[in-house]
Amino acid sequence: MSAVRKVAVSSLLLVxxxxxxxxxxxxxxxxxxxxxxxCSACHEAWPMLNYFGQKFKDNGYQLMNDRDxxxxxxxxxxxxxxxxxxxxxxxxxxxxxxxQAPTGQQQITAHGFDVGGLDMLSxxxxxxNISFLFVLSSDENAAFHFESVNARxxxxxxSPWLNVKMGKFELDNIVSEKRWLTLTAxxxxxxxxxxxxxxxxxxxGQIGDNQFGLEWMGHSANDRxxxxxxxxxxxxxxxxxxxxxxxxxxxxxxxxxxxxxxGTQRVGFYAMVGQAPTNTLTSDGVPIAGxxxxxKTFSREGFNGIFYLKKLDFQVVTQHGSxxxxxxxxxxxxxxTPLPAGARSAVWNGAFVETHYVYNPxxxxxxxxxxxxxxxxxxxxxxxxxxxxxxxVIGYRYMPIMNSRxxxxxxxxxxxxxxxxxxxxxxxxxxxxxxxxxxxxx
Amino acid sequence: MRRMTWNGSLVLTAVAVVALCSLSFGQATKAEEDQxxxxxxxxxxxxxxxxxxxxxxxxxxxxxxxxxxxxEGENAQWIDPKPRNFTLGIFKCRSTTTGTLPLDSDIYASLxxxxxxxxxxxxNPLSAQERADLxxxxxxxxxxxxxxxxxxxxxxxxxxxxTADRLKTGQxxxxxxxxxxxxxxxxxxxxxxxxxxxxxxxRPIAPxxxxxxxxxxxxxxxxxxxxxxxxGLDGTPMPSWSDNIKPDxxxxxxxxxxxxxxxxxxxxxxxxxxGLKPGAPSAAPAPSPQQ
Numbered sequence: 001m002s003a004v005r006k007v008a009v010s011s012l013l014l015v016x017x018x019x020x021x022x023x024x025x026x027x028x029x030x031x032x033x034x035x036x037x038x039c040s041a042c043h044e045a046w047p048m049l050n051y052f053g054q055k056f057k058d059n060g061y062q063l064m065n066d067r068d069x070x071x072x073x074x075x076x077x078x079x080x081x082x083x084x085x086x087x088x089x090x091x092x093x094x095x096x097x098x099x100q101a102p103t104g105q106q107q108i109t110a111h112g113f114d115v116g117g118l119d120m121l122s123x124x125x126x127x128x129n130i131s132f133l134f135v136l137s138s139d140e141n142a143a144f145h146f147e148s149v150n151a152r153x154x155x156x157x158x159s160p161w162l163n164v165k166m167g168k169f170e171l172d173n174i175v176s177e178k179r180w181l182t183l184t185a186x187x188x189x190x191x192x193x194x195x196x197x198x199x200x201x202x203x204x205g206q207i208g209d210n211q212f213g214l215e216w217m218g219h220s221a222n223d224r225x226x227x228x229x230x231x232x233x234x235x236x237x238x239x240x241x242x243x244x245x246x247x248x249x250x251x252x253x254x255x256x257x258x259x260x261x262x263g264t265q266r267v268g269f270y271a272m273v274g275q276a277p278t279n280t281l282t283s284d285g286v287p288i289a290g291x292x293x294x295x296k297t298f299s300r301e302g303f304n305g306i307f308y309l310k311k312l313d314f315q316v317v318t319q320h321g322s323x324x325x326x327x328x329x330x331x332x333x334x335x336x337t338p339l340p341a342g343a344r345s346a347v348w349n350g351a352f353v354e355t356h357y358v359y360n361p362x363x364x365x366x367x368x369x370x371x372x373x374x375x376x377x378x379x380x381x382x383x384x385x386x387x388x389x390x391x392x393v394i395g396y397r398y399m400p401i402m403n404s405r406x407x408x409x410x411x412x413x414x415x416x417x418x419x420x421x422x423x424x425x426x427x428x429x430x431x432x433x434x435x436x437x438x439x440x441x442x
Numbered sequence: 443m444r445r446m447t448w449n450g451s452l453v454l455t456a457v458a459v460v461a462l463c464s465l466s467f468g469q470a471t472k473a474e475e476d477q478x479x480x481x482x483x484x485x486x487x488x489x490x491x492x493x494x495x496x497x498x499x500x501x502x503x504x505x506x507x508x509x510x511x512x513x514e515g516e517n518a519q520w521i522d523p524k525p526r527n528f529t530l531g532i533f534k535c536r537s538t539t540t541g542t543l544p545l546d547s548d549i550y551a552s553l554x555x556x557x558x559x560x561x562x563x564x565x566n567p568l569s570a571q572e573r574a575d576l577x578x579x580x581x582x583x584x585x586x587x588x589x590x591x592x593x594x595x596x597x598x599x600x601x602x603x604x605t606a607d608r609l610k611t612g613q614x615x616x617x618x619x620x621x622x623x624x625x626x627x628x629x630x631x632x633x634x635x636x637x638x639x640x641x642x643x644x645r646p647i648a649p650x651x652x653x654x655x656x657x658x659x660x661x662x663x664x665x666x667x668x669x670x671x672x673x674g675l676d677g678t679p680m681p682s683w684s685d686n687i688k689p690d691x692x693x694x695x696x697x698x699x700x701x702x703x704x705x706x707x708x709x710x711x712x713x714x715x716x717g718l719k720p721g722a723p724s725a726a727p728a729p730s731p732q733q
Contacts, residue, residue, distance in 0.1 A: 036517040036561045038505035051567040052502070063563040065556060066656045222566050258569045261494070311497075361501045404505060404517050 029442055030079035030124065031056070032404040035063055039402045040361035044313070046399070046407050046441075047179040048356075051256070051264055054174075055223035060131035060154030060163065061124050069128040079124040085116035085411070087437025091185055094430045095423035105424045115140050116183065116437070119147070129154040133169070146239070148210055161218030168212045168237055172228040172252040174268050175304050175315045177208040181356070181366050184433035187393030187415025190352060191370050192319050197346040198387035198422060199378065202327035204236045204243065204276040205298040207250070211237050224256040226268070234276045244292030248274025254304070263308030271301035279332035294333025296324035302351075315354040319372075322347045328378025340379055347376035350389075362402055366413070368393040388420040397439070406442040411435065472510060475583055483546040483577035490546075490574030492582040498572050499579050506561065511583030521561045524645060526677075531586030532642065534675040535660035540682035542593020543586060549577045551661070558657040596672055598665050599689045604697045604709055606716045612698025613718065615691050619683055624649040628720035629702040642677045649680075652702035667696050 032039060039046045042053030049057065062068040070077070090111035098106045117140055123133035135148040150167025170178045177190050193208025213232030219225060234246040254268025277292025302319040326332070328346030331339045350372035357365040370391040374384060395413030402408075416432045423429040483490035500509075508515040511528035518525050526533070535552045536544040553573050556564035565573060581587040602608070616622065616629075624639060626632040631651030641647045650658065660670050672692055674682030687695065701713035702720060712718075 035563070036506060036521045037563075038501075038517075040501040041505070052565070055567045063556070065560075065563060066558050066654075067561070258571070261571050263572075264567075264569045360497060404520075 029404065029406055030081045030122070031061060034073060034077065034079065034124065035067075036404055038361075038404055039399075039407050043179075044356065044358060045181060045361070045364040045397055046402070046409070048181050049176065049179055051223070055219075058163075058217065058219050058223055058226065059160070060129060060152050061133070062129070062131065062154065068125050070125055071127075079122050081119075081121045081441055083119045083121070083439070083441035085183060085437045085439040086113070087116065087183075087411075087435050088113050089184065089433060089435040089437075092432050095425065095427065097424040103425070111434075118142070119441075126151070129156075159218075160221055163217045163219075165215045165217065166213075168210050169215060170210050171207055171230065171232075171250050171270075171272075172215065172217060172226075173207060173270065173304070174226070174252065174254050174266065174306065175317050175354075178210075181364065181397060182368060182393050182395060182413055182415070183411055183437065183439065184393070184395075184413050184415040184435045186417045186431055186433040187368065187391060187395075187413065190317070191372060191389050191391050191417070192317060192350045192352055195319075195321065195348065195350060195372050195389070197323065197328060197348060197374060197378070199330055199382075200323055200328050200346050201278070201330035202276055202296075202298050202323045204234050205248075205272065205274060205300055205321075205323070206236060207270070207272055207300055209237045211235075211248070211250075212239075213248075213250075224264075225254075227253045232274070234274050241290045244277035244280070244290065244295060246275040246277065246292070246295050248272060248276075259308075262310060263313075265305070265307050267303070267305040269301070269303050271299070273297070273299045276327075278326045279334055294326070294335075296326045296333070298323045298327060311358050313356050313358070315356075316351070318349075318351040320347075320349050323378075325378055342380045343378055344376060344380070346374070346378045348372055348374045348387075352391075362399045363396065365396045366394065383421055386421040389417065391415065391417040401440075407440060409439040411437045411439045474585065475510065478582040478585070478588060481578045481582040481587065483550070483574050483581060485547050485550045485574050485577065488570055488574040490571070490576070490578040492575070492578035495572070495575035495579035498568070498576055502565065502568070503576070511580070517561075523560050523641075523647065524643070525561070527643070528580050528583035530677075531584030531590075532677040534677055536593070536673050536676065537595040537669055538593030538673065539596060539684065540674040540676060543590055545592050545595060546574075546577050546581075549580055550574065553577065555661065557659055559659065596669065596684060597689075598668055598672075599693070601664055601696075602690070602693055604712065606712050606718075608694045608697050609701055609709060609713055609716070609718055611691065612694035612696070612701075613720075615687060615695045616698055619686055621695075624679065625652065629653060629699065639679045641679070647678055652699055653704060655704045664696050664700070667699060668692055671695065 042049060042056055044050040056063060090109065092107065092109040094107045095105045096108040097104060117138045120136040125131045130151065131154055132151045133148050134146065136144050137147040138144045146168060148168055148170065150165050150169045152163060152165035154163050156162035156164065170176065177193050180188065182188050190208055194206045196203055211232040212235060213230050215228060215230040217228040230250040232248045232250060233241065234248045235241065235243050250272045252268065252270040254266050256264050256266040258264050275295040275297050278294040278296050280287040280293065281291035282288060300319055300321045302317060304317045307314045323346045325339060325343040325345050329340050329343045331337060352368055352370035354368040359365065372389040374387055377384065377386060393413065393415040395411065397409045397411050399407060399409045414434050418428050418430045420428050479493045481492040504515055505517045506515040506521060506525040507513055507528060508518065513525040513527035515525060531543060533544045533549065536548045538544055550573055553576060554564060554566045556562050622633050623635045624633045626636065629652035631649045633649065636649050639647050639649060658667055658670060659675065660666055672682060672684045674680055697709045700707050700709040701718065
């Protein structure tokens with residue numbers, strides 16, 4: 001396998017890996033217990049928020065009544081929730097490099113009973129208008145990390161336009177990947193939120209990853225208008241300042257409006273602009289944390305929207321992404337190899353449409369179609385479609401238990417993904433996932 | 443042995459009768475409610491349809507108010523105060539006279555505003571149409587909305603300018619109609635009757651404490667406060683005082699009550715300037731409120 005192929009396959013695996021283990025979260029019966037509301041009050045289908053749930057979140061996990069402070073809770077109340085998903089799943093990849101295969105590659109299919117990671121969530125208010133959230137996530141081997149750790153000052157000076165949050169948090173994506181409804185390895189995450197072009201070395205621009213930073217967020221009293229701006233450490237949410245002293249900005253805004261009996265529609269935008277190191281100082285060959293240098297620029301921007309047609313809703317996200325030529329060619333500033341001749345920024349465009357048919361609050365059907373297309377490869381002469389992704393997901397969730405104490409869902413989903421030119425032989429790489437699981441939280 | 447069998451049969455029969463009665467009562471209630479699914483609401487230009495709100499009610503409301511609207515949802519046991527029993531057709535927040543049905547716009551306003559000091563949140567994130575549909579759905583639970591029309595809304599005269607004299611008069615009204623018996627001499631909700639108060643379903647209920655700064659149950663504006671004591675909060679011990687307090691005096695009482703609240707206000711400032719302190723209860727007997 002050529003070096004480029006190895007990088008390509010590694011990139012795809014990394015993307016799949018990162019989407020598999022980006023923390024799911026955020027259906028929190030602890031809130032339901034506090035306020036005596038059903039899951040369905042805040043969740044279109046847990047964990048996906050509806051407008052009421054979004055407003056609750058934007059208010060700092062408060063209903064904005066006189067019972068938001070924890071002082072009103074019984075002493076025994078502890079705002080903790082756990083979520084886990086035992087499941088059976090089948091993973092199939094059509095071209096895997098295999099030593100024993102005559103052609104060097106063959107299809108590999110694995111299936112069996114398994115378990116997803118565990119999420120432990122705690123969130124709520126420390127006092128009126130001071131809220132917090134931490135999410136401790138594990139992989140299936142119980143290796144934990146902090147997915148979210150933040151505190152938020154809400155409604156400063158009595159204004160919903162002044163909310164300040166610091167810590168590690170989900171970026172203000174109105175189409176949230178943290179409250180996604182899909183769980184398979186191939187379709188569990190939004191490819192667009194984690195896309196890295198083939199051969200690109202910048203893994204710090206993923207808008208789907210929780211990040212360390214400071215966020216200002218403001219919204220109108222009815223939450224129809226939302227704006228936010230964040231300054232983030234360019235570490236992709238990794239602790240201990242591993243990169244250089246660089247920062248990334250993330251900006252988002254949206255406006256909702258009512259369309260008669262069809263429902264409430266929302267349209268918005270987002271933009272991420274940042275710098276990240278391409279090289280780092282070393283000690284005995286080991287990178288020194290925080291000593292990155294040779295910073296270069298990347299950006300992600302796009303539009304999003306949530307559109308309701310009665311029981312049918314569509315979530316739409318577009319993205320135009322760009323990585324500096326040094327990232328696109330995995331070249332280090334001041335490194336052993338110079339920037340290849342003619343190298344230029346890696347540029348791509350993508351979009352996805354996720355559709356939900358909410359038969360009732362306990363049964364939801366899901367599809368997502370996602371497409372990413374490279375519009376400019378960093379190295380001239382590279383096949384124009386190398387790294388392009390097509391991803392399709394269908395599934396349903398049936399939630400027989402959905403009260404103010406616990407949620408239980410039977411989840412069934414199938415996903416299929418193809419990335420152009422990334423198989424060991426340079427052809428397209430295709431994989432699929434099938435999953436049946438018991439997804440529950442309490 | 444025979445006697446025991448006879449007794450056993452009696453018990454079994456009694457249990458069966460009770461069970462059948464309960465079942466048939468429940469079915470009749472549900473059937474009657476279903477017949478009222480054609481109920482509409484009219485709020486401004488909006489027309490709400492009860493049938494259209496079945497899913498919305500199931501999603502947002504059923505956990506507390508229950509599938510039959512009787513306030514016996516799965517969460518009701520944990521909630522204080524208890525969720526409203528819609529089948530009774532009795533509503534606290536109205537612009538209509540006491541004992542009458544509310545206007546559609548009254549229920550619509552309660553849905554959008556939420557009720558402080560309770561678990562009822564503001565449902566403003568729902569669209570206007572969804573809320574209008576829910577109003578119709580709430581109405582369909584009670585046969586009263588078929589047999590009766592909403593009461594006439596009370597007239598709220600234009601608010602006069604607040605003055606020191608009006609504040610003093612308001613304080614006198616507070617004493618004359620004995621608001622202090624429940625709300626306390628200083629308006630702290632600790633009057634001599636406070637501990638004994640119950641609602642119409644015999645559940646303990648606390649009078650409003652003007653000093654804690656929370657929103658009134660039925661609104662935030664001076665006009666809302668005026669309506670609260672002139673219409674009364676049906677289903678609670680708070681009566682209507684419309685027969686005992688003249689409109690001009692009612693505004694004076696509004697001003698005085700505002701001066702008790704911790705928030706900055708013109709009333710509070712004037713009270714401070716004239717040294718007006720929450721007064722001791724007078725010995726004068728109070729007029730009977732309208733029930």
